[in-house]
Amino acid sequence: xxxxxxxxxxxxxxxxxxxxxxxxxxxxxxxxxxxxxxxxxxxxxxxxxxxxxxxxxxxxxxxxxxxxxxxxxxxxxxxxxxxxxxxxxxxxxxxxxxxxxxxxxxxxxxxxxxxxxxxxxxxxxxxxxxxxxxxxxxxxxxxxxxxxxxxxxxxxxxxxxxxxxxxxxxxxxxxxxxxxxxxxxxxxxxxxxxxxxxxxxxxxxxxxxxxxxxxxxxxxxxxxxxxxxxxxxxxxxxxxxxxxxxxxxxxxxxxxxxxxxxxxxxxxxxxxxxxxxxxxxxxxxxxxx
Numbered sequence: 461x462x463x464x465x466x467x468x469x470x471x472x473x474x475x476x477x478x479x480x481x482x483x484x485x486x487x488x489x490x491x492x493x494x495x496x497x498x499x500x501x502x503x504x505x506x507x508x509x510x511x512x513x514x515x516x517x518x519x520x521x522x523x524x525x526x527x528x529x530x531x532x533x534x535x536x537x538x539x540x541x542x543x544x545x546x547x548x549x550x551x552x553x554x555x556x557x558x559x560x561x562x563x564x565x566x567x568x569x570x571x572x573x574x575x576x577x578x579x580x581x582x583x584x585x586x587x588x589x590x591x592x593x594x595x596x597x598x599x600x601x602x603x604x605x606x607x608x609x610x611x612x613x614x615x616x617x618x619x620x621x622x623x624x625x626x627x628x629x630x631x632x633x634x635x636x637x638x639x640x641x642x643x644x645x646x647x648x649x650x651x652x653x654x655x656x657x658x659x660x661x662x663x664x665x666x667x668x669x670x671x672x673x674x675x676x677x678x679x680x681x682x683x684x685x686x687x688x689x690x691x692x693x694x695x696x697x698x699x700x701x702x703x704x705x706x707x708x709x710x711x712x713x714x715x716x717x718x719x720x721x722x723x724x725x726x727x728x729x730x731x732x733x734x735x736x737x738x739x740x741x742x743x744x745x746x747x748x749x
Contacts, residue, residue, distance in 0.1 A: 505542075508532060512542050513551060515569075522555055523564035571629075580613050583746035588615045588716065591739030597730055598622040599717035600702075601743065602639040604713065607655045609634045609643045612714075623698065623719055633694055635675055636664045638702035639717035641688040645679040646704060646712035667692045687733060688715075692722060699725035701732055703740035708748050716740050 515531045516523055523531075529539040543561055546552040550566035580601060592599035592615035601613040601621070611630040616622040626637075634640030635656070644652055661670045669675045682688045690700045702717035716739045718732060725732065 471670075476589045479589075506520050508534070509542055509546055512546065512600060512721065513563075516561060517567075522558065522560035524599055526558055528561070543691075581746065581749075583749055584743055585613060586664065587739065587743040587746045588613050590742060591716055591735060592616065594738070595718045596620060597720045597732065597736035599739065600626060600639055600717045600719070601705075602643065603630070603716050604643065607647070607651055609640045609715075611639075623695065626719070633662065633664050634659070635661050636668045636690065636694040637717070638688040638690040638700035639715040641679065641682055641690065642702045642704050642715040642717075643712060644675075645682040645688070665692055665696045665698075669693065687736065688717075691725070693700070697722050699723075701729075701736050705740055705743045705747060713747060714743065716743050 472591075475552065511532060513527055515528060525536060525539050525543060528543070529536045532539065532542070533544075540575075543552060543554075545562065547554060547561075549564075551564045552561050553564045555562050585603065588599050588601045598614065598616040598620050600611055600615075602704045602727065603612045604608050604610075608631045611626055611628055614622045614626065614628065634644055644655070647655065656672065658677075662668075663670050663671065669678055684701060690698075690702075694700065698719060699722040700717050700719045702715045704712040705714035705716060707713045716736060718736055718739075720728070720732070
């Protein structure tokens, strides 16, 4: 069986669609505040509050009202209105001794809700755990959520910790991750163009592919080989390898991947590929039960 998160597209097509070091890593750069000109049908105050939450979440020690005002590019009195609203709703707290604002505890409800919506079946959980043990590496399972590629499950350990930003719900830098490239390669050209037009090709590390033509050429090789390789593209010092998970109808519905420091990855490259290919087969059987 499969989860709703693995649906290939919003139109219901079953088209064929083709992780720096493990441990503690720096998060991806914070996006700048969006322009205040609202899109048609959007509510500007809601959009502003959400941007405020993102900015506070990106700061380990919280933010000051002046910092938030500068980020949102609004006056300080308006910033206090946003802060008061989010505090009353429980999504921010005022750290009075530090004169800063941090995340409130209701944010956890959102995280729990996302994890429930991305929850994978027990058989798939067991398949990713098996890959983690066999590969002796952190293992990841990513699915489609409409056209987004989202990490739905991670199997790791103290010995082989996950890349910290690659937690459940991570959906960025698809062009720079091995599991993301597997699933980009399996999209139709139209879906892939629409997706990349929306998210762009942001540079994450020294070897990130940021040219559209170069990425398309790379994805051809991913389709031919049946695996995706990423070396120092998502994060310097990190290498990853991924393979697709297939539906009964022959559509890519997910991908499995492992991550290791690049130096160790180079030594174990072919053993890791064999483990990932086996892991993808086990996961394929699991999702088609």
